[in-house]
Amino acid sequence: MKKYEKPYKFVNGIWQLVESMGVHLVEYTDVTGVSDGNGRLLIATSKGDFQADKVLYTTGYETPPVGKRVGANINRSYVIVTKPIAQSPIWHENALIWETKNPYLYLRTTVDNRIIVGGLDEEQAEVPHSDKLIIKRCDQLKKQAQALFPDLPIEIEFSYCATFGDSIDGLPFIGEHPTKKNHYYLLGYGGNGTVCSMLGSKILAELMTGKVHPDAHIVQPKRTSSLIKDGKTVIN
Numbered sequence: 001m002k003k004y005e006k007p008y009k010f011v012n013g014i015w016q017l018v019e020s021m022g023v024h025l026v027e028y029t030d031v032t033g034v035s036d037g038n039g040r041l042l043i044a045t046s047k048g049d050f051q052a053d054k055v056l057y058t059t060g061y062e063t064p065p066v067g068k069r070v071g072a073n074i075n076r077s078y079v080i081v082t083k084p085i086a087q088s089p090i091w092h093e094n095a096l097i098w099e100t101k102n103p104y105l106y107l108r109t110t111v112d113n114r115i116i117v118g119g120l121d122e123e124q125a126e127v128p129h130s131d132k133l134i135i136k137r138c139d140q141l142k143k144q145a146q147a148l149f150p151d152l153p154i155e156i157e158f159s160y161c162a163t164f165g166d167s168i169d170g171l172p173f174i175g176e177h178p179t180k181k182n183h184y185y186l187l188g189y190g191g192n193g194t195v196c197s198m199l200g201s202k203i204l205a206e207l208m209t210g211k212v213h214p215d216a217h218i219v220q221p222k223r224t225s226s227l228i229k230d231g232k233t234v235i236n
């Protein structure tokens with residue numbers, strides 16, 4: 001198996017595990033709305049309606065079907081992945097390189113000796129609809145990487161653009177909606193979003209079964225911030 005096929009295998013492994021635990025998974029389905037009805041939540045989807053006692057929104061940087069997310073800025077970010085580089089290590093200890101000026105630039109290596117270069121963030125909450133801009137920006141990323149390492153043969157094999165979000169206080173949104181009972185969120189932000197997913201699953205497993213988690217108050221969606229006007233909560 002090629003190295004970059006491992007995330008696919010990982011996701012399939014999770015899929016098989018949760019199915020073996022009795023979870024019913026429905027793929028290729030858009031949730032278009034969630035409403036209250038007769039004490040249960042009615043979930044409208046592109047494949048028909050469902051009912052549930054509780055709903056957990058794990059919609060990433062996309063807009064959740066219920067609740068306004070005012071405490072986060074959603075941008076878009078560009079990435080290139082080079083062809084494998086012959087020399088190893090590619091640079092000193094293949095260290096992660098993060099240039100902190102704004103817009104930032106980061107470079108890191110992969111297990112099959114490629115370079116991932118990312119950056120050139122733009123204040124747009126959706127990716128470009130044409131490949132032309134993506135190719136242009138990714139060419140800029142290549143030039144920036146080449147300027148840092150003029151002797152490396154940097155050739156693009158993959159390039160893409162994705163939305164990327166940061167919450168205004170640097171924390172994820174994990175927990176129940178401030179006023180809508182039984183609507184829960186697990187929205188990780190920033191460059192460590194996958195860590196938030198793990199943390200959030202532990203906190204939510206407690207909250208959704210009526211227990212208390214000692215860290216839940218830190219990331220709860222009902223927190224406020226001096227950066228939000230009118231004392232609104234980060235999700236409202």
Ligand SMILES: Cc1cc2nc3c(=O)[nH]c(=O)nc-3n(C[C@H](O)[C@H](O)[C@H](O)COP(=O)(O)OP(=O)(O)OC[C@H]3O[C@@H](n4cnc5c(N)ncnc54)[C@H](O)[C@@H]3O)c2cc1C
Pocket residue numbers: 029030031032058059060061062063065077078079118162163164186187188189190191192193194195197
């Ligand atoms: C360029 C880039 C680099 C990153 N680098 C890192 C990194 O180095 N380390 C790190 O930890 N994190 C990184 N992140 C962040 C990380 O990818 C995210 O935090 C993580 O993927 C979030 O996982 P998630 O499951 O919460 O959401 P996602 O993986 O975004 O999944 C959300 C899913 O919900 C689906 N969805 C949305 N709305 C609906 C709807 N209405 N109905 C049905 N489905 C819906 C979407 O289609 C999607 O499949 C990076 C992100 C980007 C874009």
